[in-house]
Amino acid sequence: MIDIMIRLALVFCSISMLGLIYRVIKGPSVADRVIALDAIGVNLVAITALISIVLNSHAFLEIILLIGILAFIGTVAFAKYLEKGVIIERERNH
């Protein structure tokens, strides 16, 4: 019962990831692509959790936190690049 539910949830997550990849390819502006990539990272977290249930091991649960942190840092860097043109500013007095 719970096995079928988890497989079904994996199929749903895979379909949603395909839709987000469609938005990454087609999206008219850069912000669309960044939003879709951020959502792909969040979906990857869900798929990692489900795969660790399927494989019945808790060795992959650190990866969840890691992917979350990396997706957040990447999105913040992209947002700062879109807004200011640089990610790490050099001049100190302004």
Place this chain on the structure above:
Amino acid sequence: MLSIWKRGLLSNVSVIIDFFIGFFILVGSLFCLIATIGVIRLPDVYTRNHAASKAATLGVMSILLGTFLYFYALEGHFNSRLILGIVFLFMTSPISGHLINRAAYNSGVKLWDKSVRDDLKEYNKKVLEKSSVD
């Protein structure tokens, strides 16, 4: 409590826990799917961000809660990293949505042509006039 579950003395409780795990995981994956449908079908960047940053966050938090329940109740393994992951996603996902939305507005992405009001534009114009008067 866990040892009682393992000995099978409370098998009804195990059925209820199974139901909750399946419920959380299925509802979370359906939320992810609905967020993706929103990202594909909505008309401009801001509405797409609205769909992605709320529904996907709630869905993934629900899936992580189901995973935590699975490992805690059926395996007897309390995993604190999953709780940390839930808290981290809940804190950071709206922030990244806000940052991307602000970057899109400031880099000049147009709103949907049927949207009715843009308060930030008037506010920016007012601030610009005041600074030019000063």
